Amino acid sequence: MKKILVFLYQWLIAVPILAVLTIITALTTIIGSAIGNRDYWGYWPACFWSRCVCTLLLVRVKVVGRENIDPRTSYVFVCNHQGAFDIWTIYGYLGHNFKWLMKKSLEKVPFVGKACKSAGHVMVDDSNPRGVRQTIEESEERLRGGMSVVIFPEGSRTRDGHLTPFKRGAFMLASEFKLPVVPLTIDGAFKAMPRTTYNVTPGRITLTIHKPIYPGPRGFNTRELMAETRREIASALPGEDSET
Numbered sequence: 600m601k602k603i604l605v606f607l608y609q610w611l612i613a614v615p616i617l618a619v620l621t622i623i624t625a626l627t628t629i630i631g632s633a634i635g636n637r638d639y640w641g642y643w644p645a646c647f648w649s650r651c652v653c654t655l656l657l658v659r660v661k662v663v664g665r666e667n668i669d670p671r672t673s674y675v676f677v678c679n680h681q682g683a684f685d686i687w688t689i690y691g692y693l694g695h696n697f698k699w700l701m702k703k704s705l706e707k708v709p710f711v712g713k714a715c716k717s718a719g720h721v722m723v724d725d726s727n728p729r730g731v732r733q734t735i736e737e738s739e740e741r742l743r744g745g746m747s748v749v750i751f752p753e754g755s756r757t758r759d760g761h762l763t764p765f766k767r768g769a770f771m772l773a774s775e776f777k778l779p780v781v782p783l784t785i786d787g788a789f790k791a792m793p794r795t796t797y798n799v800t801p802g803r804i805t806l807t808i809h810k811p812i813y814p815g816p817r818g819f820n821t822r823e824l825m826a827e828t829r830r831e832i833a834s835a836l837p838g839e840d841s842e843t
Contacts, residue, residue, distance in 0.1 A: 605657070609799055613655040624648040625710035632717040638746065641718025642696045649691030657801035658684060658791050660692045663835075664808035668781060670695055673747050674811060675773040678783035679762055679832050680751040684791045688806050689749055689783070697747040700738065700769075721748070723768075738772055748772070749783075752825075760789040762832065762839055765825055774819040779811035782828045784835035807835040 624644045631640030653660055668674065676697060678689065699715070703722040706712040716722070721737045738748060750769035757763055773780045787804035809831045812824065833839040 605801060606798065609656065617652055617655060620648060620651055622710055625714035628714040629717045632719070637717070637719050638696060641698070641720070645690050645714075645718070647691075649687035652687045653684070653691060653804075656791075656799045658799065659803045660688055661803060661805045662692050662694075662808065663805060664810075665694055667808050667810045668695055671745055673742050673745050673778055674781045675769060675776075675778050676747060676749040676781050676783050677752055677769050677828050677832070678749065679785055679836070680753045680756050681760065681785055681788035682756055682792050682794060684788035684804055685751070685756075685785050688785055688788060688804050692806055693749075693783075693808070695747060697749050698738075698741045700748055700750045700772075739776065742776060742778070752828075756794040757789060758794065760793070762829070762836070765829055767821060767825065770819065770821045770825045770828070773824065774814070774821050777814045777818050779813045780819075780824060780828055781811045782809040782831035783807065784809070784832045786836055805835070809835075 624647070627644045628640055631644070634640075674695070674697075676689075676693070676695075678685065698718075699720040700723050701715065701720055703724045706716060706722055719741055721741060724733070741748065750772070752765040752769045753763045754766050770780070784807040785804060786807070787802060790800055791802055791804060792799050812827060812831075
């Protein structure tokens with residue numbers, strides 16, 4: 600009976616409210632970014648929207664380790680990708696302004712795609728070397744002035760809740776700009792809504808912010824950085840194997 604009530608609440612009350620709120624947030628971001636201060640309008644409306652999504656869909660978020668990051672420092676945040684709630688968890692609860700490195704195909708999502716472009720998020724086209732170079736150039740522009748970026752090194756959401764192999768792009772970016780890497784672990788988003796369903800299971804998500812990994816005098820060794828980051832992310836996932 601409880602599952603039926605949650606299902607009815609989600610689709611008859613929460614989803615219609617969130618659909619309207621999503622359009623309002625997107626339009627606010629587009630208009631605000633056009634007027635000025637894109638970094639403000641590209642972050643705070645989406646932060647509020649994400650918190651509303653989690654609250655209305657009965658998902659609580661616990662943050663561990665926020666003291667490990669400085670809001671005035673640029674980082675490359677690297678996070679595991681369990682499900683759709685990863686986006687809302689990071690946007691709403693990380694507490695640090697940033698730009699996403701996101702798939703170029705998301706440009707086609709109505710309202711949201713235009714809002715993301717207006718906000719200055721980096722659209723990644725990895726279909727050819729020129730697209731990768733353009734991504735690095737755009738990222739360099741966004742990182743000026745203390746801005747950070749967030750990347751999912753797995754590339755797409757996990758199918759079974761476990762970590763999948765990491766791609767090197769995030770770590771090459773960190774090495775290129777000699778920025779500290781902050782591993783983020785999200786635990787609970789797969790249970791809340793895996794990629795195989797649109798139905799939400801109420802519960803709790805834990806966002807763990809690990810200590811930054813700083814480059815040495817000669818920068819990073821990309822392979823070692825990738826392995827260390829994976830170990831840190833896996834350390835906050837019960838029963839997860841840290842091996843690549």
